[in-house]
Amino acid sequence: MAATVVVRCAPLRGEAFDDPRLLALLDTHERERASRKRSPLFVVAHALLRTTVGEVLEVHPGRLVFVKRCDICGGADHGKPAVADHAGLHVSLSYAGSMAVAAVTRAGPIGVDVEEVAATGFVGFPDVTLAPEERAAVESRTGTDLLIARARTWARKEAVLKATGHGLSIDPPAIRVAGPDEPAALVSWADGVPSPGPVQLLDHQVDEGRHVACLAVLTDETLEVG
Numbered sequence: 629m630a631a632t633v634v635v636r637c638a639p640l641r642g643e644a645f646d647d648p649r650l651l652a653l654l655d656t657h658e659r660e661r662a663s664r665k666r667s668p669l670f671v672v673a674h675a676l677l678r679t680t681v682g683e684v685l686e687v688h689p690g691r692l693v694f695v696k697r698c699d700i701c702g703g704a705d706h707g708k709p710a711v712a713d714h715a716g717l718h719v720s721l722s723y724a725g726s727m728a729v730a731a732v733t734r735a736g737p738i739g740v741d742v743e744e745v746a747a748t749g750f751v752g753f754p755d756v757t758l759a760p761e762e763r764a765a766v767e768s769r770t771g772t773d774l775l776i777a778r779a780r781t782w783a784r785k786e787a788v789l790k791a792t793g794h795g796l797s798i799d800p801p802a803i804r805v806a807g808p809d810e811p812a813a814l815v816s817w818a819d820g821v822p823s824p825g826p827v828q829l830l831d832h833q834v835d836e837g838r839h840v841a842c843l844a845v846l847t848d849e850t851l852e853v854g
């Protein structure tokens with residue numbers, strides 16, 4: 629039987645960073661961060677993570693307790709999020725441009741990443757993201773095709789790095805993913821870093837082309853996105 633990955637998206641629809649309906653779902657720490665950032669997308673994203681986990685656990689979103697753990701330094705104030713007292717439940721959150729995506733599963737550690745296609749059009753993009761072998765498949769393109777290829781490649785890489793918890797402590801060019809026209813897959817992992825084991829990558833459509841998203845789950849179980 630397939631293991632379920634619950635994925636929910638929330639496009640920004642003119643919400644305010646101090647929307648009381650959304651802030652009511654957040655905890656004190658999240659509300660403090662929201663008031664510092666003054667970012668509507670931050671508030672929408674964290675409310676989305678809570679409603680998605682609440683849906684899976686059948687718990688009111690405002691009653692959930694999230695914890696963080698940084699696998700790099702052991703710090704508890706940053707790093708990968710998890711739900712207190714639900715060790716077998718894996719969660720991930722990403723937000724960019726005007727889109728938030730949350731993902732929840734029991735199948736294994738999960739990472740989700742969403743990228744705004746238009747935001748990949750900066751000059752240094754290949755240097756900060758692509759392995760030498762990936763450049764040919766991505767950078768030979770032009771126009772929108774180039775930006776979509778960049779966004780897809782970047783989302784795939786960041787999803788893997790979020791699933792493992794390394795985040796950008798691993799230089800993205802140190803790992804390789806399948807070319808943008810190929811089915812999503814991790815092709816090679818960073819030299820000298822212990823292998824993450826089985827990795828499944830699933831591209832995930834969130835809108836009609838403004839944003840690109842990908843999920844990574846560290847499992848060899850068959851997955852079904854719901």
Ligand SMILES: CC(C)(COP(=O)(O)OP(=O)(O)OC[C@H]1O[C@@H](n2cnc3c(N)ncnc32)[C@H](O)[C@@H]1OP(=O)(O)O)[C@@H](O)C(=O)NCCC(=O)NCCS
Nearest residue numbers: 698700701707708709721722723741790793794795796797
């Ligand atoms: C994780 C990271 C890749 C996120 O990149 P991003 O594109 O800016 O942001 P996204 O919207 O995709 O994801 C943000 C969310 O990812 C989650 N996250 C943070 N660190 C994470 C990690 N190490 N692994 C998985 N998820 C992480 C959080 O939920 C975060 O949301 P929040 O900051 O609002 O709480 C990047 O911030 C990063 O690498 N940070 C860690 C850098 C590092 O190594 N620090 C060492 C500290 S000792």
